[in-house]
Amino acid sequence: MSSTQQQVDHGVTIEAGLETVFELVADVARWPQFHLSAVHAEVLHTNEKGDLIQYWSLVGDSAVRTWRTVRRTDRPGGRITFAYVEADPPATEIRGEWVFTELAQDRTRVELRHHVSAPAGADLRPLLDRIDQDAKEHLDTLRDAAQRRAELDELVLSFTDPLFVAGSIEDAYDYLYRADLWPERIPHVVGLAMTEEVPNVQFFDMDTKGPDGSTHTVRSVRICLPPNLIVYKQISLPALLDAHTGHWRFTQTPEGVIAEARHTSTLKPSALSLLGAGTTVGGARRYLRRLLSANSMSNLRLAKAFAEERADDLP
Numbered sequence: 001m002s003s004t005q006q007q008v009d010h011g012v013t014i015e016a017g018l019e020t021v022f023e024l025v026a027d028v029a030r031w032p033q034f035h036l037s038a039v040h041a042e043v044l045h046t047n048e049k050g051d052l053i054q055y056w057s058l059v060g061d062s063a064v065r066t067w068r069t070v071r072r073t074d075r076p077g078g079r080i081t082f083a084y085v086e087a088d089p090p091a092t093e094i095r096g097e098w099v100f101t102e103l104a105q106d107r108t109r110v111e112l113r114h115h116v117s118a119p120a121g122a123d124l125r126p127l128l129d130r131i132d133q134d135a136k137e138h139l140d141t142l143r144d145a146a147q148r149r150a151e152l153d154e155l156v157l158s159f160t161d162p163l164f165v166a167g168s169i170e171d172a173y174d175y176l177y178r179a180d181l182w183p184e185r186i187p188h189v190v191g192l193a194m195t196e197e198v199p200n201v202q203f204f205d206m207d208t209k210g211p212d213g214s215t216h217t218v219r220s221v222r223i224c225l226p227p228n229l230i231v232y233k234q235i236s237l238p239a240l241l242d243a244h245t246g247h248w249r250f251t252q253t254p255e256g257v258i259a260e261a262r263h264t265s266t267l268k269p270s271a272l273s274l275l276g277a278g279t280t281v282g283g284a285r286r287y288l289r290r291l292l293s294a295n296s297m298s299n300l301r302l303a304k305a306f307a308e309e310r311a312d313d314l315p
Contacts, residue, residue, distance in 0.1 A: 002119070002120040003092070003117055003118065003119055003120055004117070004118055004119070004120050004121075004122065004124070005115070005116070005117055006115075006116045006117075006118075006124055006128060007113065007114065007115050007116070008113070008114040008116070008128060008131050008132055008135065009111065009112075009113050009114075010111070010112045010113075010132075010135040010136060010139055011109065011110060011111045011112070011139075012109075012110050012139040012140075012142070012143050013103065013107065013108070013109050013110075014107070014108045014109075014110060014142065014143045014146050014147060015106060015107055015146075015147050016106060016107075016108060016146035016147055016149065017102075017105065017106050017108065018078065018100050018101075018102040018108045020108075020146050020149055021100060021108045021110060021142065021146045022075065022078065022080075022100050024142055024145055024146055025080060025098055025100075025110075025142065026073055026080060028041035028042075028043070028053055028055070029041060029042065032233055032245045033156065033243050033245050033264050033266065034141050034144070034145040034152075034243070035137070035138060035141040036058075036137070036141070037057045037058040037059075037134075037137065038055070038056075038057055038058075039056040039057060039058055039064060039221055039223060039231070039233050040055075040056045040223045040231040040233075041053060041054070041055045041056070042054060044068070049070055049072075050070045050071050050072040050073075051070070051071045051072075051073070052068060052069075052070055052085075053068065053069050053070075053071055054066060054067070054068045055067055055068075055069070056201075056223050056231075058221065058233075058235070061203075061219065061235050062195075062203055063197075063198075064198070064201050064221060064223070067084060067085070067086070067088070068084070068085040068086070069082040069083060069084050069085065070082065070083050070085065078099065078100040078101065078102075079097060079098065079099050079100070080097065080098040081095070081096070081097040081098075082095065082096055082097070083095035083096075087116075087117075088127055090118050090119065090122035090123065090124065090127070091116050091117060091118045091122075091124065091127060092117050092118055092119065093115075093116070093117040094114065094115070094116050094117075094131075095114075095115050096112065096113050096114040096115060097111075097112075097113050098110065098111070098112055099111040099113070108146075110139065110142065112135050112138065112139060114131050114135065116128065116131070152266065154281055155242075155266050155267045155269065155281065156264065156265070156266050156267075157263070157264070157265050157266075157267065157285050157288055157289060158262075158263065158264040158265075159262070159263060159289060159293070160260050160261070160262045161260060161261045161262075161293055161296055161297055161300070162258050162259070162260040163258075163259050163260070163297065163300040163301065163304055164255075164256060164257070164258060164259075164304075165256050165257040165258075165259050165303065165304045165307050165308065166255070166256040166304075166307075166308050166311060167256060167257065167304070167306075167307025167308045167309075167310060167311040168257070168307060168310070168311065169227045169228070169250050169252050169257045170226075170227050171306060171307035171310050171311075172250055172257050172259050172303050172304070172306075172307040173226055173227040173228070173230070173248075173250050175302065175303040175306040175307065176230060176248045176299065176303055177224055177226070177230060179192060179194055179202060179204055179206075179222070180192065180194045180204075182206070185302060186298070186299055186302060187298070188208050188209050188210075188295055188298070189206060189207070189208055190207045190208065190209050190215060191206070191207035192204055192205070192206045192207070193205050200223065200224040200225070200226070201221070201222070201223060201224070202221070202222040202224065203219070203220070203221050203222075203235075204219070204220055204222075205217060205218070205219050206218055206219075206220065208295075210291075211291070216238055217236070218234050218235075218236055218237060218238060219234070219235045219236040220232050220233065220234045220235060221233050221235060227250060228249065228250050228251070229247060229248070229249050229250070230247060230248040231245075231246075231247045232245065232246055232247065233245045239268070239271050239274055240267065240268060240271045240272075240274055240275070240284070240288070241265050241266060241267065241268055241271075242266040242267070242268045243264075243265065243266040244263070244264070244265045244266070245263075245264050246261065246262045246263040246264055247261075247262045248260070248261055248262075249262065257307070259300050259303060259304070260300075261296035261297070261299065261300055263292045263293075263296065265288060265292070267281060267284050267285070267288070269281070272284050275287055
């Protein structure tokens with residue numbers, strides 16, 4: 001059967017060092033914090049063929065697509081290659097590469113290339129248009145994150161709060177998975193409308209009450225990977241933030257479960273005055289850490305109580 005080949009090339013010059021730029025691409029777990037459509041990415045396993053990575057990405061604000069690639073990273077050669085495990089129809093193969101070239105000490109050229117194969121006569125226009133748009137958005141995000149690295153190091157707040165649960169991992173997970181029940185279970189959640197059209201992919205609009213009595217509405221997407229992980233990303237954000245991602249992770253131990261809440265938030269510099277005139281980034285970080293930690297620890301304690309009430313009594 002005859003086939004057709006298409007190549008889609010994009011490039012950008014970034015005012016940042018090669019190692020900084022390379023690392024931002026290689027560390028796929030960080031993409032959701034800086035790239036608008038990225039929800040979650042994780043390395044499933046690594047062997048001599050490379051890294052098997054699964055990605056989840058937003059389509060609009062109410063759907064998620066997921067795919068897997070095999071990636072090989074060549075740091076000395078300044079290259080990252082990838083190939084889709086299953087190509088999106090009508091393509092029969094999608095592969096590509098990131099190529100990094102140092103132009104000067106703090107100037108890097110990045111090329112992103114996609115190679116698409118399909119049966120002769122296949123209409124590749126919708127797929128190529130999507131690849132074109134995604135590539136442009138990724139490169140724009142990469143340039144912004146790399147060139148603002150020093151500023152973002154100050155604006156991004158990331159922390160994890162753990163709690164031991166003397167109960168089953170399934171019960172602890174289920175309490176936080178059932179977000180549709182949060183308004184009746186969690187005091188600071190006053191309303192929540194959730195959809196789960198695809199199993200374990202949740203979208204919800206949540207109304208929460210702040211310490212001052214004010215109500216805030218945010219829209220989030222969650223990827224649920226039972227019974228160990230629930231990853232979330234806020235799609236619509238509080239006025240103070242440019243990004244907010246995180247997870248609930250559940251780790252089995254011989255004695256019970258370690259449940260943890262993780263938050264990664266990017267402060268919006270122009271909104272600091274919402275916390276009062278003269279508020280500094282440091283002051284906003286302290287405020288945000290107190291607020292987010294208080295809420296998530298409250299949720300973890302409720303999940304702990306739920307799971308421990310259902311735990312079998314010790315002999």
